[in-house]
Amino acid sequence: MTVPSAAMRPPEVSIILPTWNRLPLLRKAVDSVLAQTHRDFELVVVDEDSTDGTRDYIEAIADSRVRRIRCEHRGDLTSARSEGLRHVRGEWVAFLDSDDLWLPEKLALQLHRLAAHRCCQWSYTGYSIIDADEKPLPEKSNLLHRPVSGHILESMLKFDVAASIVTILVQRSLIEEIGGFDDSIPIRSDFDCMLRLAARSEVCALPENLALVREHAGRTTAQLHPLDLYVDGERVFRKAAAAATDRRIRALCQRQRAVQLAEQARVQSREGSHRAAFSTLGRALHTGFFNRALWRVAAGCAARAAGWKQRRVEWSLR
Numbered sequence: 001m002t003v004p005s006a007a008m009r010p011p012e013v014s015i016i017l018p019t020w021n022r023l024p025l026l027r028k029a030v031d032s033v034l035a036q037t038h039r040d041f042e043l044v045v046v047d048e049d050s051t052d053g054t055r056d057y058i059e060a061i062a063d064s065r066v067r068r069i070r071c072e073h074r075g076d077l078t079s080a081r082s083e084g085l086r087h088v089r090g091e092w093v094a095f096l097d098s099d100d101l102w103l104p105e106k107l108a109l110q111l112h113r114l115a116a117h118r119c120c121q122w123s124y125t126g127y128s129i130i131d132a133d134e135k136p137l138p139e140k141s142n143l144l145h146r147p148v149s150g151h152i153l154e155s156m157l158k159f160d161v162a163a164s165i166v167t168i169l170v171q172r173s174l175i176e177e178i179g180g181f182d183d184s185i186p187i188r189s190d191f192d193c194m195l196r197l198a199a200r201s202e203v204c205a206l207p208e209n210l211a212l213v214r215e216h217a218g219r220t221t222a223q224l225h226p227l228d229l230y231v232d233g234e235r236v237f238r239k240a241a242a243a244a245t246d247r248r249i250r251a252l253c254q255r256q257r258a259v260q261l262a263e264q265a266r267v268q269s270r271e272g273s274h275r276a277a278f279s280t281l282g283r284a285l286h287t288g289f290f291n292r293a294l295w296r297v298a299a300g301c302a303a304r305a306a307g308w309k310q311r312r313v314e315w316s317l318r
Helices: 023-034 054-059 077-085 106-115 153-157 172-177 189-200 226-243 247-270 274-286 292-317
Strands: 013-019 041-047 066-070 092-095 120-130 169-171 202-214
Touching: 013 023, 013 077, 023 041, 023 054, 041 054, 041 077, 054 066, 077 189, 092 172, 106 120, 106 169, 106 202, 120 172, 120 189, 153 189, 153 247, 169 172, 172 189, 189 226, 226 247, 247 274, 247 292, 274 292
Parallel strands: 013 041, 013 092, 041 066, 120 202
Antiparallel strands: 092 169, 120 169
16 A cells, blocks of 8 residues: 655645745744744745745745745735635644744644644634844733633624734634635734634633734834724624624624724824715714714714814915
């Protein structure tokens, strides 16, 4: 009987690592994967048509566990992660961004804990924040929520629990069951995905900080307009409300959706888009939640609109 080679046999873990023109950081991210004490993995580098030598670097790595998948650059991580999911072969799937790092024991510890908690189909860990030069930022790391195990959907909806996508390890069957990443939510698709994971399975959380998340000027989220974040946030909670079968969870989703709409309106108002701000506030009202905080946002929008109108009159009289 022919025994499958290691290259043919599906690995236990598939790691998806999207990248675009980040070769110096990518090298460090890849090194942190290759340094894992758990060795049974494949690393799928999803290269969004980089022009900085990324292709040559990946293809020169003398390790059959590393392979490059090319995809078109679309300016968001969601499409790259979705492309990576179409190519993975492992029982478990993990994600790493090209500017972040893992500690060597990350995969081994997660697999060990998951083996002892068979009811959990996914896991996440703590993480620390570092700067561009990999210096720790304890003043920011200390503000992070500590990982919590069990049924965490409600806590995630309330923002009492937060997980980073670069710390999770999930059964491929589960992420395929929930439909992977939603390409219509380009910015907050990781949060949307984890909400759907939490709705289907308990989570095994590890308190150890096993990943390093780098804060730097080139980070994708650092270049986003605040309005885009709130627009995507509203989409996430609207989707979660539509999927919720529990009345209390649905109400919580609608309340959080109203908050995202209010923040959208605040940004629009401050940028002078007063008509759009009031239209957005109307959508918040239709969710059924318009508490004191939202009334304060509405009052601020009205005050800014009145001041803008007064200035416009004054300008016309000059």
